[in-house]
Amino acid sequence: MSSALEVNVSTGEANPYTPSVAADPIPFYSALRTHCPVATMEGMQGAGVYIISRYEDVRWALKHPEIFSSDLVAVDIGQDRPLIPLQIDPPEHAKYRRVIDPTLGPHEMAPLEDEIRLRVNEVIDQFVADGQVDAHAQFSVPLPGKVFLQMTGLPLDDLDLLLNWKDEIIRPGGGLLPPEEATPRRRAAGADLYGYFADVLKDRAENPGTDLLSRFFGTEVDGREMSNDEMLDICYLFILGGLDTVTSTLDCSLAYLAQNPEYRAALVQDPSRIPAAVEELLRFHTPVMQILRVIKEPTELHGVKMNTGDTVLLMLGAADTDPSEFGETAEEYCIDREVNRHLAFGGGPHRCLGSHLARLELRVALEEWHRRIPDYRITEGFELAYSPGIREVEKLPLEFMPLKLNSGV
Amino acid sequence: MSRMRILLDLDACTGHGRCYSLAPKVFGSDDLGHCELLLAEPPEELRESARRAVATCPEGALTIQETA
Ligand code: HEM
Ligand code: SF4
Numbered sequence: 358m359s360s361a362l363e364v365n366v367s368t369g370e371a372n373p374y375t376p377s378v379a380a381d382p383i384p385f386y387s388a389l390r391t392h393c394p395v396a397t398m399e400g401m402q403g404a405g406v407y408i409i410s411r412y413e414d415v416r417w418a419l420k421h422p423e424i425f426s427s428d429l430v431a432v433d434i435g436q437d438r439p440l441i442p443l444q445i446d447p448p449e450h451a452k453y454r455r456v457i458d459p460t461l462g463p464h465e466m467a468p469l470e471d472e473i474r475l476r477v478n479e480v481i482d483q484f485v486a487d488g489q490v491d492a493h494a495q496f497s498v499p500l501p502g503k504v505f506l507q508m509t510g511l512p513l514d515d516l517d518l519l520l521n522w523k524d525e526i527i528r529p530g531g532g533l534l535p536p537e538e539a540t541p542r543r544r545a546a547g548a549d550l551y552g553y554f555a556d557v558l559k560d561r562a563e564n565p566g567t568d569l570l571s572r573f574f575g576t577e578v579d580g581r582e583m584s585n586d587e588m589l590d591i592c593y594l595f596i597l598g599g600l601d602t603v604t605s606t607l608d609c610s611l612a613y614l615a616q617n618p619e620y621r622a623a624l625v626q627d628p629s630r631i632p633a634a635v636e637e638l639l640r641f642h643t644p645v646m647q648i649l650r651v652i653k654e655p656t657e658l659h660g661v662k663m664n665t666g667d668t669v670l671l672m673l674g675a676a677d678t679d680p681s682e683f684g685e686t687a688e689e690y691c692i693d694r695e696v697n698r699h700l701a702f703g704g705g706p707h708r709c710l711g712s713h714l715a716r717l718e719l720r721v722a723l724e725e726w727h728r729r730i731p732d733y734r735i736t737e738g739f740e741l742a743y744s745p746g747i748r749e750v751e752k753l754p755l756e757f758m759p760l761k762l763n764s765g766v
Numbered sequence: 767m768s769r770m771r772i773l774l775d776l777d778a779c780t781g782h783g784r785c786y787s788l789a790p791k792v793f794g795s796d797d798l799g800h801c802e803l804l805l806a807e808p809p810e811e812l813r814e815s816a817r818r819a820v821a822t823c824p825e826g827a828l829t830i831q832e833t834a
Contacts, residue, residue, distance in 0.1 A: 359825060416824075420825075454798070455798065458781065458796040458798040458799055459798055460796070462781075462795070462796075462797050462798055462799040463783055463786070463795050463799050464795070464797055632787065694820045695818065695821075696818065696820055696822050697822060698784075698821075698823070698824040699824070700824060704780065704782075704824050705780060705825070706780060708780040708781060708782055712782065712783070713783060713799055716783075716787075726794065
């Protein structure tokens with residue numbers, strides 16, 4: 358069934374939160390952009406929930422936080438306070454970005470490359486001799502977690518604990534529970550995650566190291582020292598923002614390359630094409646399909662009035678496949694796209710704070726994977742199931758020629 | 767010889783880092799990952815990569831002035 362059917366052209370209603378959209382969103386995006394550039398969330402007529410999809414419109418909204426605010430504390434992700442900096446508006450927002458950006462900036466990330474390469478190879482070592490793998494559970498999930506634990510100096514044994522809390526917060530019970538069941542589970546996991554980092558920060562205050570978290574101590578926000586709560590809020594967001602997103606990008610990328618041997622072969626033959634491929638994979642799959650904003654000043658777009666307090670979904674995936682920006686190949690994967698101004702990391706002041714880390718992880722992961730496992734395919738007959746919102750797959754069974762365990766680094 | 771001059775609008779730059787990845791000889795970055803112009807008037811051999819980098823900035827923070 359085409360995902361375009363999730364857009365009701367006559368009523369202007371649409372619903373992105375369905376498995377058919379997540380599996381193949383391109384027809385859905387196209388129907389949105391063409392027929393209802395400001396759509397209403399299905400079944401929520403009158404509730405003021407809109408979907409914006411054209412590249413120029415999404416970009417405009419991202420650049421106007423005074424209209425499209427991120428002050429979204431009402432979105433319950435188990436948090437006690439607004440997440441820093443995700444749910445803070447300018448000008449307050451910049452004060453935090455000024456101190457957090459350098460910790461994940463390009464100058465900090467470059468020296469991590471060798472360590473990340475080691476982590477990638479350790480993960481691949483676990484299954485390379487088997488000739489088959491669930492690349493979701495055994496590669497895409499553990500990799501960003503291990504890198505994060507290494508950067509924060511936390512014990513690797515805590516990985517399962519953290520992943521479990523993250524999943525309980527983002528998609529309790531697999532994401533299909535009614536709110537009255539989901540909310541208490543989110544809050545319980547949220548409380549555990551805060552508690553965990555409260556202990557870690559206490560320890561780092563007493564025994565500072567050179568890790569990411571120790572660096573927060575003594576940093577100044579607005580002429581005063583950053584408070585313990587603020588550090589906690591940042592840690593909370595690192596877990597929620599930095600793990601699932603990389604996992605889903607790796608899932609989408611490997612699944613796509615497994616099904617398109619010619620693109621894969623190009624990367625195997627010439628690994629210098631991988632950085633551009635990472636950008637095109639990010640654009641074409643836009644794993645974070647949409648982000649949320651709340652209207653702070655009444656505004657009008659394509660004849661639709663949006664009022665203070667209304668909610669807006671900025672459909673990044675639809676923007677990233679818009680022919681008005683990306684030309685006639687917008688809805689295709691294009692191996693040598695010349696200009697790629699994709700918005701997979703958002704844009705404007707809230708541009709993904711982890712994008713330099715994410716790009717490094719993705720590049721090194723694809724380099725090492727294709728060096729060691731150049732030829733692979735999805736197990737015959739297996740149907741991939743993508744989750745809406747953040748497009749990861751439940752399971753990604755791949756088959757390949759089993760290799761000797763020899764990471765060669 | 768024709769001249770090419772690059773202009774950076776620092777208020778618009780939010781640190782996507784596309785420019786300094788695509789044309790590392792022309793653009794650098796500060797600690798926040800925001801753009802720093804290394805060569806505002808790049809020589810002939812760097813102009814192709816500079817043009818591409820300018821066109822790729824998602825924030826439209828970079829522009830080019832060409833004079834004959
Ligand atoms: C491929 C992987 C990733 C993708 C696709 C991605 C995507 C995004 C997007 C679309 C936003 C904008 C949210 C908004 O404007 O509402 C964002 C923000 C953010 N991301 Fe990422 N992200 C990724 C990896 C990471 C990593 C590895 C981290 C690091 C720990 C991270 C940390 C953050 C933070 C802290 C913000 C909030 C920035 C702010 O509001 O100022 N992300 N990300
Ligand atoms: S690509 Fe644009 S936004 Fe990004 S660092 Fe360069 S100038 Fe700034």
